[in-house]
Every structure is written in structure tokens, then in C-alpha cells.
Amino acid sequence: MNRIQSAYKDLFTILSSTNPFLVPLAFALAILSGVLPPVFVLASERLMTDGLSIARRELAFSAIVPAMVVFIVSAVLPDLLNLLQQVYVEPRTELIFRSAYKGRMLQKLKKLRYEHYENKESREIIDKAYGRAETAALHLFPKYFCNALTATVATAGTLILFLKIRWWFLLTLLAPIVLERVLCFKNSFNIYEEMETYWEKEIQYEKLEKMLCEPKTIRENRLNQSSDFLIRTFQKRLGGRNREYERYYFQNLRHHFTERNISRVGQLINAGLLLWIYQTGELSFPTFVALAGAIFTTLAENLSCYTNIVANMGYHIKAYEYYDRFFNLSEETYGEVKEVPKDCSIAFEDVCFTYPGTDRQVLSHMSFEIRAGEKISIVGMNGEGKTTMIKLLLGLFEPDSGRILIGGKPLQAYAREAREKIFGTVFQDFTRYSISLRENVGIGDVEQLSDRETVREAMQKGNVLPFLERLPKGEDTMLNRDFEGGVDLSGGQWQRIALARALMGDRPVLILDEPTSQLDPMAESELYSEFAKLAENKTSLFITHRLGSTRITDRILVISEGRVVDTGTHEELLERGGIYADMWKAQKQWYI
Numbered sequence: 001m002n003r004i005q006s007a008y009k010d011l012f013t014i015l016s017s018t019n020p021f022l023v024p025l026a027f028a029l030a031i032l033s034g035v036l037p038p039v040f041v042l043a044s045e046r047l048m049t050d051g052l053s054i055a056r057r058e059l060a061f062s063a064i065v066p067a068m069v070v071f072i073v074s075a076v077l078p079d080l081l082n083l084l085q086q087v088y089v090e091p092r093t094e095l096i097f098r099s100a101y102k103g104r105m106l107q108k109l110k111k112l113r114y115e116h117y118e119n120k121e122s123r124e125i126i127d128k129a130y131g132r133a134e135t136a137a138l139h140l141f142p143k144y145f146c147n148a149l150t151a152t153v154a155t156a157g158t159l160i161l162f163l164k165i166r167w168w169f170l171l172t173l174l175a176p177i178v179l180e181r182v183l184c185f186k187n188s189f190n191i192y193e194e195m196e197t198y199w200e201k202e203i204q205y206e207k208l209e210k211m212l213c214e215p216k217t218i219r220e221n222r223l224n225q226s227s228d229f230l231i232r233t234f235q236k237r238l239g240g241r242n243r244e245y246e247r248y249y250f251q252n253l254r255h256h257f258t259e260r261n262i263s264r265v266g267q268l269i270n271a272g273l274l275l276w277i278y279q280t281g282e283l284s285f286p287t288f289v290a291l292a293g294a295i296f297t298t299l300a301e302n303l304s305c306y307t308n309i310v311a312n313m314g315y316h317i318k319a320y321e322y323y324d325r326f327f328n329l330s331e332e333t334y335g336e337v338k339e340v341p342k343d344c345s346i347a348f349e350d351v352c353f354t355y356p357g358t359d360r361q362v363l364s365h366m367s368f369e370i371r372a373g374e375k376i377s378i379v380g381m382n383g384e385g386k387t388t389m390i391k392l393l394l395g396l397f398e399p400d401s402g403r404i405l406i407g408g409k410p411l412q413a414y415a416r417e418a419r420e421k422i423f424g425t426v427f428q429d430f431t432r433y434s435i436s437l438r439e440n441v442g443i444g445d446v447e448q449l450s451d452r453e454t455v456r457e458a459m460q461k462g463n464v465l466p467f468l469e470r471l472p473k474g475e476d477t478m479l480n481r482d483f484e485g486g487v488d489l490s491g492g493q494w495q496r497i498a499l500a501r502a503l504m505g506d507r508p509v510l511i512l513d514e515p516t517s518q519l520d521p522m523a524e525s526e527l528y529s530e531f532a533k534l535a536e537n538k539t540s541l542f543i544t545h546r547l548g549s550t551r552i553t554d555r556i557l558v559i560s561e562g563r564v565v566d567t568g569t570h571e572e573l574l575e576r577g578g579i580y581a582d583m584w585k586a587q588k589q590w591y592i
């Protein structure tokens with residue numbers, strides 16, 4: 001109950017701060033829509049009474065006109081009010097909620113600890129909250145709130161007409177629907193819980209479906225002729241899920257059937273009671289017909305609408321639980337040190353790390369030191385922990401034990417603004433933003449985004465200029481084909497843009513994770529010969545599988561099983577033998 005209250009408080013605050021007229025308008029429409037049904041019952045009774053009097057020539061025909069007008073207005077107006085609700089209030093509210101909720105959630109996403117994005121449980125909370133909160137809000141208002149208001153007014157108005165005949169109609173009319181809804185209320189939560197258990201399975205086929213629509217996948221599928229196999233896999237997953245739905249609904253069919261018919265039986269009983277009273281001569285024929293009609297129409301519709309809302313509200317309040325849990329997810333924490341260290345030495349002291357939600361220790365007592373300004377290659381076989389080590393160095397994850405020091409201070413000691421200015425990074429799976437080329441580079445340091453000279457300098461260092469000249473609008477060309485006139489680039493060209501982006505802001509630590517994997521031999525060779533200049537005055541970490549390239553750095557760290565197992569220059573490591581020498585021998589035979 002408290003959650004419903006606070007949800008509504010929040011919704012009304014959002015709406016009134018954006019459009020102060022929307023809530024009063026929705027209230028007015030809802031109340032007027034509720035007043036009209038009992039008026040319709042009265043008008044139809046009056047119409048029949050007057051009609052019979054006219055037939056008996058007791059009244060002139062013109063006497064029926066007022067009742068006829070009220071009858072027509074009360075019959076037609078609800079549809080018009082409903083239309084106004086559907087074409088104005090609901091879409092307008094939807095837009096307001098979308099802006100408010102998306103805005104808030106994006107702000108929270110920005111601050112969230114990065115580890116939540118790679119953690120299954122947190123991912124579920126994020127996805128459910130992000131996908132459902134807005135829909136839940138829209139159901140709570142205007143749908144449920146206004147419909148409940150209309151139904152309450154309409155039901156109360158119609159019940160008064162029955163109470164004037166017998167007080168106990170209050171019990172006989174309400175008891176069946178209350179009983180039905182108590183059962184449905186309980187069951188609607190069960191349906192929700194049932195659906196929750198299948199969420200993971202739904203994700204499995206939804207992700208595959210999304211993948212099947214992507215150009216990258218379509219291209220590979222055409223070549224491998226794997227489309228049919230993957231479509232069959234998708235259908236198998238979807239079919240399995242549908243069978244679970246069917247089984248569930250079949251199991252509950254009898255249950256639903258019994259529940260949903262309690263109110264129908266109640267309607268018949270109440271119509272019988274009304275007939276019994278009519279037989280005593282206490283009711284006129286028009287009153288009997290109008291009220292009997294109300295039992296099966298006005299009253300039935302409004303009571304069932306009202307109670308349906310109560311039943312389904314549980315579903316949407318559950319969505320708010322995810323919304324609350326999302327906002328309770330922990331955020332990045334920062335320290336007090338606001339200055340970027342002058343001496344950007346790096347030290348890992350006995351660092352251990354296991355990804356949240358997994359058992360395997362990926363970094364195991366990792367220790368090493370890198371002096372300020374030193375250029376280091378990091379090598380090792382696949383899956384040994386190189387990228388994980390970088391994620392910890394960037395503060396995306398925190399070690400389970402041990403310390404990471406930058407310039408002699410723990411990483412956590414630095415304030416956000418300082419930490420953001422320490423690292424320039426190119427990840428293996430860098431992002432290809434659908435914005436202009438200049439912006440793609442410039443967002444490496446947003447403060448300098450509008451400084452064309454600085455952005456151009458970074459482009460030059462990243463070797464972007466040679467292909468920039470060939471683009472239709474030069475550096476203002478939109479990249480990716482999501483926009484009209486957008487241009488797609490080759491993998492290597494994108495990689496050069498990512499490198500230029502990392503060079504923005506002249507950050508003291510440069511981290512390059514496989515930066516040449518997509519470059520042609522000429523561009524790769526150029527990057528190696530330019531490396532000393534690119535990394536000038538910077539502490540640099542260069543993760544690579546191309547062992548020859550390690551000679552551009554001062555020293556190599558060899559990573560195996562989550563720790564540094566050897567360090568030295570290319571020549572020293574070859575002489576000493578070991579993992580590096582073995583990897584070099586294996587690779588050399590194909591190049592020399």
C-alpha cells in the first residue's frame with residue numbers, strides 16, 4: 001500500500017511539474033464518465049415511462065423530448081470522453097513519463113558501479129527496471145486511476161438506485177464480485193510469479209532473435225548457410241516457452257473459469273430478486289427494465305473494471321520493486337584527491353580478483369610495478385587475465401584483496417574528475433558511435449570537443465587524416481548508416497578513430513588493448529614507428545599477441561594464470577626461455 005501511495009505521489013509530481021492541467025483534466029473526464037452511466041439508467045427509465053404514457057395518449061409527444069435528449073447525451077458522451085482520454089491524456093502522459101523515467105534511469109546508469117553491467121543478477125534488475133517502469137507508470141496513471149475513479153462514481157451512482165428499493169441489494173450486488181476478485185487477486189500474483197520464472201528463457205530466444213536481425217549475423221549466416229539452423233534453434237526455444245505457457249494456462253483454465261463466473265451467477269440471482277420485487281407490484285415496468293439492464297451492463301462493466309484494476313495493480317507494483325532495486329544498486333565511489341598525479345607510476349600489490357557471481361579466481365596474487373613514463377607490453381595466452389587486469393586498473397572492478405596504486409596512491413583515493421583524466425584507453429571491442437567523425441574522436445575529452453584544432457591533432461596522431469579526406473563531408477561526416485548520409489568505415493579505419501579518441505586530453509597513462517588487430521600491415525607498421533611519439537611522456541601499457549611488436553616498449557610483462565610470471569626485454573625473455581620464448585617460437589615460424 002505504501003509503495004502504491006509513493007508511486008502515485010511521484011507520478012503526480014512529475015505530471016504537475018510538466019503540465020499542470022493534465023491531472024485536473026484527467027480527473028474531470030473520469031468523474032464525468034462515472035456520472036453518465038447512472039444518468040443513462042434514469043434517462044432510459046424516464047424515456048420508457050413517458051413513452052408508455054404517450055402510447056396511452058396521456059402525454060403529448062413533445063413531453064418525451066427532454067428525456068430523449070438526456071438519454072442520447074448520456075449514451076454518446078462517454079465515448080467522446082473516452083476518446084479525449086485516449087487521444088490526448090494518455091499519449092501526452094506517456095511522453096512525459098518517458099522523458100522523466102528515461103532521464104532518471106540514464107542518470108543512474110551513468111553512476112552505477114561498472115561491475116553491475118557484467119553481473120547476471122544486476123543485469124536482470126537493470127533490464128527489468130528499464131523496460132517496465134515506464135509501462136507500469138502509465139498503467140497506474142491515467143489508466144488505472146481514471147478507470148477506477150470512473151467505475152467508483154458509476155457504481156456508487158447506480159447502487160443508490162438499487163438501495164432506494166432494498167438496502168440489502170448492497171450486499172447481494174457486491175458480494176459475488178468481491179468473492180471473485182479476492183480469488184483473482186491471489187491468482188494474478190501467481191501468474192506474475194510464474195512469468196518471472198521464465199524470464200531467463202525469454203531472454204534466450206529474444207537475444208537470438210535480435211542477433212538474427214543484425215547485418216553482421218545475416219552476412220555470416222548467408223556465407224555459412226546457417227540461417228535455417230539458427231531459425232530452427234530460435235523456434236525451438238520459442239516453442240519450448242510457448243508450451244510452458246500453454247501448460248500453465250491449461251492447468252489454470254478450470255480455476256479461471258470458476259472464478260470468472262461467480263459474478264455472472266451473481267447477476268442472474270440479482271435479476272431474479274428484482275423480478276420477485278417487481279411481481280409484488282412495488283416496481284413500475286420501466287424501473288424494472290432499466291435496473292435489470294443496469295445489472296448486466298453498467299453495474300457489471302464498472303464493477304468488473306474496478307476490481308480488475310485491483311487485481312492487476314499487483315503486477316505493476318511488482319515492476320516498481322525492480323525500479324526500487326535498480327535505484328538501490330551501488331554507485332561508483334571516488335576519493336578526495338583532485339589532482340592528476342604528476343608521477344603516473346602503476347603498482348599492483350598482491351591483487352586477487354574473481355568476477356562477481358563466479359567461482360574462478362581470474363587474478364591470483366598479481367604483483368608488478370611500472371615506473372612513470374615506462375612503456376610496457378603485456379603478453380600472455382588467451383583468457384589468462386590481461387583485459388581483466390586492465391579493467392581493475394581502470395577502476396571498473398575492485399580487487400577482492402590487494403591494492404592498486406597510481407602515482408603511489410590507491411586508485412580509490414582519486415576524485416572522479418582526477419580519475420577521468422588519468423587514462424586514455426583503446427579497448428579491443430571499442431565503440432563505433434553513430435555521430436560525426438569529429439565527435440567520435442572529440443568525445444575522448446568532451447571539454448575539448450568543440451576545439452577543432454585539438455581534435456584534428458588527435459586525428460593526425462591516430463592516423464585518421466589519410467582516409468578523412470575521402471569522406472563526403474570530411475570530419476563532419478556522420479558515421480554508421482543509422483542516419484541518412486551516414487558512412488560506414490572499415491574495421492581498421494574505426495580502430496584508428498578509437499586510437500585518436502584515446503589520445504584526446506593528453507592523458508598521462510595510455511592503454512592500448514590489441515590496437516592493431518584490424519590494421520593493415522602498413523598502418524600497423526606506421527603505428528609501431530610512431531608509438532614512441534604517441535606515448536611520449538606517458539606511462540603506456542600495450543597488450544598484444546604480435547610478439548615482434550613488443551620491441552617498441554621498454555619491458556614486457558608475461559601474464560599466466562592471473563599473475564605476472566616473468567618480466568624483461570624481448571631479448572632477455574628469449575634468452576631465459578619460458579612461456580614468452582615458446583610463444584615467440586610458435587609465432588616466428590610463420591613470419592620469417
Ligand SMILES: Nc1ncnc2c1ncn2[C@@H]1O[C@H](COP(=O)(O)OP(=O)(O)OP(=O)(O)O)[C@@H](O)[C@H]1O
Pocket residue numbers: 118355358362380381382383384385386387388389
Ligand atoms: N564479465 C566476466 N564475467 C565472468 N568471467 C569473465 C568475465 N570477463 C572475462 N571473464 C573470464 O576471465 C578470464 C580472463 O579473461 P580476460 O578477458 O581477462 O583474458 P585475456 O587474457 O584478456 O584474454 P584474450 O587474450 O583472449 O583477450 C577468462 O577465463 C574469462 O572467461
